Amino acid sequence: MRVHERVYNLIVIGGGPSGMMMAGRVAELGGSVLLLEKNKILGKKLMLTGGRRCNITNAEFNVRKFLENFSDSKEFLYSPFSKFSSEDTFTFFEDRGLPLVIEARKRAFPKTQKATDVARVMEKYVKRNGIEVKTGVRVASLEKENDKIVSVKTSNGDEYFADNFAIATGGLAAPETGSTGDGFTMLQKLNHAISQPNPNIVPLTTDEKWVHALSGTTCSFMTIRFIQNGKAKIKKTGKILFTHFGISGPLILNSAHEVKKLLAQGKVEASIDLFPDTEENDLDNKILRLFDKNKNKLTKNVLSEVLPSGLADTILALPDIDIAEREVNSITKEERKSLVKKIKGLTFEITGTLGFDKAVVADGGVELAEVNFKNMTSMLYPNLYLLGDILNVNRPSGGFSLQLCWTTGWVAGSDVGNKLSKNKRWQ
Ligand SMILES: Cc1cc2nc3c(=O)[nH]c(=O)nc-3n(C[C@H](O)[C@H](O)[C@H](O)COP(=O)(O)OP(=O)(O)OC[C@H]3O[C@@H](n4cnc5c(N)ncnc54)[C@H](O)[C@@H]3O)c2cc1C
Numbered sequence: 001m002r003v004h005e006r007v008y009n010l011i012v013i014g015g016g017p018s019g020m021m022m023a024g025r026v027a028e029l030g031g032s033v034l035l036l037e038k039n040k041i042l043g044k045k046l047m048l049t050g051g052r053r054c055n056i057t058n059a060e061f062n063v064r065k066f067l068e069n070f071s072d073s074k075e076f077l078y079s080p081f082s083k084f085s086s087e088d089t090f091t092f093f094e095d096r097g098l099p100l101v102i103e104a105r106k107r108a109f110p111k112t113q114k115a116t117d118v119a120r121v122m123e124k125y126v127k128r129n130g131i132e133v134k135t136g137v138r139v140a141s142l143e144k145e146n147d148k149i150v151s152v153k154t155s156n157g158d159e160y161f162a163d164n165f166a167i168a169t170g171g172l173a174a175p176e177t178g179s180t181g182d183g184f185t186m187l188q189k190l191n192h193a194i195s196q197p198n199p200n201i202v203p204l205t206t207d208e209k210w211v212h213a214l215s216g217t218t219c220s221f222m223t224i225r226f227i228q229n230g231k232a233k234i235k236k237t238g239k240i241l242f243t244h245f246g247i248s249g250p251l252i253l254n255s256a257h258e259v260k261k262l263l264a265q266g267k268v269e270a271s272i273d274l275f276p277d278t279e280e281n282d283l284d285n286k287i288l289r290l291f292d293k294n295k296n297k298l299t300k301n302v303l304s305e306v307l308p309s310g311l312a313d314t315i316l317a318l319p320d321i322d323i324a325e326r327e328v329n330s331i332t333k334e335e336r337k338s339l340v341k342k343i344k345g346l347t348f349e350i351t352g353t354l355g356f357d358k359a360v361v362a363d364g365g366v367e368l369a370e371v372n373f374k375n376m377t378s379m380l381y382p383n384l385y386l387l388g389d390i391l392n393v394n395r396p397s398g399g400f401s402l403q404l405c406w407t408t409g410w411v412a413g414s415d416v417g418n419k420l421s422k423n424k425r426w427q
Helices: 017-028 046-052 063-067 071-083 086-095 115-130 182-189 209-213 256-263 280-293 299-303 309-317 333-344 400-426
Strands: 002-013 033-037 100-102 107-110 132-135 139-145 148-154 158-167 194-201 218-228 231-242 246-248 268-273 346-350 361-366 384-386
Touching: 002 017, 002 400, 017 033, 017 115, 017 400, 033 158, 046 115, 063 071, 071 400, 086 100, 086 107, 086 400, 107 115, 115 132, 139 158, 139 182, 158 182, 158 400, 182 194, 194 256, 209 246, 209 309, 218 256, 231 256, 256 268, 280 299, 280 333, 299 309, 309 333, 384 400
Parallel strands: 002 033, 002 158, 033 132, 158 384
Antiparallel strands: 100 107, 139 148, 148 158, 194 361, 218 231, 218 268, 231 246, 268 346
16 A cells, blocks of 8 residues: 555546546646556557548538437536537547548548547547556555545555545446446446446347348348337338347447347337338339349349349248249248338347447436536536446447547636636635
8 A cells, every 4th residue: 555645636547538638738837647557558448440541520510410319318418518519529639640531421430431530549649748657556445535635546555645536437238448426426426327328329139030140131221120019119211231249230239228228118129121212112113124124033133133042042041931942833922021121120139239248339427417617526526527338428439429529628728727726716
């Protein structure tokens, strides 16, 4: 056990994007900072983001429109995002020699297409201005006196003191990167309310073997309906990826949160319409014309002209269809009509989602009513800042999670800077 006498202006726990942003900002404004990270390196998860290309933000520069993506929390977030928006993220990185490019759905990436370059810029931002960085150090607890945090204790018994503290330990998604929920445990001990974390942006699972067998097949333009008690509760159109456990792809990942809510109420079925722009009758006529032209061929060879081949084979082999190996001229009108129905409503039961290890983001975290969003401090401890994934903020994929980190880190860091300059004026 070693008690370190120095009192820093700020101690940041966690060297992910939000922690690095706050640490760098405070140092830039002249504050002394200690950054404690339990991994050997900073930004381990950041380097994996966006398939290692890092979807760094979303280039929707209108703050109100940007916040439309944060359904439950947009009113809370207006204050910090009006101080540091996605436009400011562009300026921040471009000023530091990392130009950004905009792709489909306004997703922004570094022009170099390398998440490691984003981590490098952040590490440089942190390490300038004399910040002390200690890696391989796990914080075990925060010590308080009344409503003030006074020190942190590490798992090897060291104690460090500061005027301000930040918890930037992440949520529970991809725990192998270091975000194992330590922050939640520490905050619960400080009497903060934590809503139960759950995998959020995450693939959906099914037990249907034929779905698993389609693993690797993509359908680019389809409509999926999530049905409960015979009613379509959610409807989305776009691309879907079949996997060995169920379905995935951005459209599915971003539907998972709503689907989970349905699952909590009962059985959910997914129904895929592979021809969403074609009415059932028109599709039937199209297939009829196709069959007329190919009377003596096997059905499976003919249908692969209108469907991705793996999918055609799978549909034709379903127990209630089972016409793959028959010649087209033997298919009855009823059989053709049930085939059309299947193509417009390929249905299977959703059993759940994959776990935290496969999630991009987990929901849950510090209840937003317990956070002062003007400066990102805890309502219970005015010298404790709460950043990034530690907050109970739902959002889709598309650069919104990292923007939450840049914004909360920058706003919190600026607030510590303000406190420092006020103190200086009084000296
Ligand atoms: C595979 C994947 C891809 C993603 N892609 C994108 C994307 O392209 N765009 C996007 O916007 N978002 C993406 N995300 C989400 C994004 O990475 C997170 O929202 C973001 O990293 C959260 O940052 P953070 O600073 O809050 O926490 P984290 O990045 O989780 O960092 C927390 C840090 O705290 C450390 N720590 C934890 N406990 C302690 C402790 N007790 N003591 C000391 N240190 C501790 C951890 O080791 C970790 O380094 C992705 C997530 C994953 C898993």
